[in-house]
Amino acid sequence: MPISQSLINEFIKIAGRENILTEEADLQSYSYDAATADLNPVIPALVAAPATKEQLGLCVKLAYENGRPITVRGSGTNLSGASIPEPGDGVVIVTNRLNRILEINETDMYAVVEPGVITAQFATAAAGRGLFYPPDPGSQSVSTLGGNVALNAGGLRGLKYGVTKDYIMGMEIFDYRGELVKTGSRTVKYVTGYNMAALMSASEGTLGVFAEIIIKLVPPPKASKAMLVVFDDINKASEAVAGIIAARIVPCTLEFLDKNTVKYIEAFTRAGLPVEAEALLLIEVDGGHVQLVEEDAEQVAQVCRKCGCANIRVASNAEEKNKIWEARRNALPALAQARPTIILEDATVPRSKIPEMVAAVNSITKKRNLEVGTFGHAGDGNLHPSILCDRRNKEEFARVEEAVDEIFDVALKLQGTLSGEHGIGQAKAKWMEKETNRATIEFSQNLRRALDPKMLFNSGKKFV
Numbered sequence: 432m433p434i435s436q437s438l439i440n441e442f443i444k445i446a447g448r449e450n451i452l453t454e455e456a457d458l459q460s461y462s463y464d465a466a467t468a469d470l471n472p473v474i475p476a477l478v479a480a481p482a483t484k485e486q487l488g489l490c491v492k493l494a495y496e497n498g499r500p501i502t503v504r505g506s507g508t509n510l511s512g513a514s515i516p517e518p519g520d521g522v523v524i525v526t527n528r529l530n531r532i533l534e535i536n537e538t539d540m541y542a543v544v545e546p547g548v549i550t551a552q553f554a555t556a557a558a559g560r561g562l563f564y565p566p567d568p569g570s571q572s573v574s575t576l577g578g579n580v581a582l583n584a585g586g587l588r589g590l591k592y593g594v595t596k597d598y599i600m601g602m603e604i605f606d607y608r609g610e611l612v613k614t615g616s617r618t619v620k621y622v623t624g625y626n627m628a629a630l631m632s633a634s635e636g637t638l639g640v641f642a643e644i645i646i647k648l649v650p651p652p653k654a655s656k657a658m659l660v661v662f663d664d665i666n667k668a669s670e671a672v673a674g675i676i677a678a679r680i681v682p683c684t685l686e687f688l689d690k691n692t693v694k695y696i697e698a699f700t701r702a703g704l705p706v707e708a709e710a711l712l713l714i715e716v717d718g719g720h721v722q723l724v725e726e727d728a729e730q731v732a733q734v735c736r737k738c739g740c741a742n743i744r745v746a747s748n749a750e751e752k753n754k755i756w757e758a759r760r761n762a763l764p765a766l767a768q769a770r771p772t773i774i775l776e777d778a779t780v781p782r783s784k785i786p787e788m789v790a791a792v793n794s795i796t797k798k799r800n801l802e803v804g805t806f807g808h809a810g811d812g813n814l815h816p817s818i819l820c821d822r823r824n825k826e827e828f829a830r831v832e833e834a835v836d837e838i839f840d841v842a843l844k845l846q847g848t849l850s851g852e853h854g855i856g857q858a859k860a861k862w863m864e865k866e867t868n869r870a871t872i873e874f875s876q877n878l879r880r881a882l883d884p885k886m887l888f889n890s891g892k893k894f895v
């Protein structure tokens with residue numbers, strides 16, 4: 432149903448003419464997200480950019496009352512099609528003007544933010560007040576905290592510090608009527624209501640619209656040590672990951688890069704990575720005492736040596752450490768520029784199953800003659816096998832789709848999951864029943880219908 436001028440005027444009345452877009456040239460920028468490789472863009476009928484909580488609530492109410500599909504959008508960096516607008520002349524509500532940090536409380540170690548605050552800017556502001564916000568998705572320089580909550584984003588520090596959900600103390604949410612719902616509080620403990628903040632984590636814009644988020648902050652570590660461990664055999668690297676976990680050491684970061692990924696990162700960044708390596712582990716340990724950190728680092732090095740690593744480079748200063756992490760953060764862009772299409776997966780397995788999963792990804796892609804680069808948060812069991820291909824080549828793409836199916840089958844057989852952190856969105860909705868069962872899908876749909884009776888909140892995502 433095309434959008435009428437009178438409805439456009441009502442949106443303008445709420446947010447101002449310059450913050451309501453209806454021209455196709457402007458709308459196109461909101462028709463896709465970072466999962467463009469295998470999903471088609473959808474042009475919405477209208478984009479609204481409210482600047483205040485009140486405007487946000489009124490936009491939700493107006494769109495819902497008029498039967499418009501609603502897709503909330505942070506920065507559109509998700510990798511699962513979760514912020515591609517719904518078909519049917521939908522409304523996109525973008526949160527980029529809701530970008531204020533409302534409070535950072537040093538004494539009680541929390542912050543209150545609007546949903547459009549950029550993740551890295553928030554972490555920097557917290558650091559400026561002597562506090563630490565650990566979740567650090569690779570997209571942190573552009574992603575929003577609202578988007579991070581809606582996807583329960585992880586990042587490089589998930590192993591020790593957890594993921595976004597572990598830092599949500601409370602929220603304000605607009606329901607489908609545009610009414611403000613509150614959950615959680617500024618207190619460490621809270622059992623007053625349902626734990627709706629937990630429900631909203633990974634909700635992918637399907638249950639309501641976050642208006643404010645109360646975020647837990649922690650003291651920063653006092654010492655850290657980073658190292659790059661070189662392996663001439665990929666199996667030895669994945670065994671070292673399992674070995675470190677089994678030795679009860681919890682590094683803050685334990686990342687895996689296979690040979691192909693190292694090759695593309697090095698070509699992209701010239702960071703000085705050892706391209707002859709079959710695999711690298713990038714590891715950081717941190718803590719409150721220098722001596723303990725040294726001991727943990729030595730224990731990690733011992734496990735790596737026992738697993739037959741070729742050599743270990745320890746970062747001797749902050750610059751060298753940053754170089755290691757900068758190289759890691761470039762894994763996705765570096766692989767993405769290698770071929771016209773990258774199919775990046777997020778299969779996650781119990782950590783002890785990493786060696787089996789890595790071997791399976793390589794054999795699945797090899798037997799279909801596909802090029803793959805695998806990297807990821809190995810310490811979390813969270814791998815990103817990335818198949819490099821060209822979607823326009825139908826024969827090749829059919830092989831890619833078969834490979835992805837098999838990768839998921841193996842992950843599930845190993846008691847893993849379809850997605851550790853990138854979400855389901857549109858991209859993986861078709862596999863949901865395989866991981867769960869029909870009753871789980873129906874239970875989730877019932878919950879969803881109770882909170883969204885007209886099924887207008889991002890309805891083609893997650894459970895379809």
Ligand SMILES: Cc1cc2nc3c(=O)[nH]c(=O)nc-3n(C[C@H](O)[C@H](O)[C@H](O)COP(=O)(O)OP(=O)(O)OC[C@H]3O[C@@H](n4cnc5c(N)ncnc54)[C@H](O)[C@@H]3O)c2cc1C
Pocket residue numbers: 464465502503504505506507508509510513514526546567568569570573574575576577578579580581582583584585586587634635636637639640641642763764852853889
């Ligand atoms: C280069 C790159 C690296 C990445 N690295 C990582 C990584 O290491 N770890 C990781 O977990 N992820 C990673 N990601 C994906 C990451 O999850 C997303 O980038 C991020 O969490 C999404 O934030 P966003 O602001 O872009 O949200 P969007 O993509 O705009 O939206 C994501 C979802 O959130 C919903 N949403 C947004 N705002 C609200 C709101 N106010 N209320 C309700 N729903 C809302 C949207 O409807 C959508 O469903 C990476 C992505 C890229 C491109």
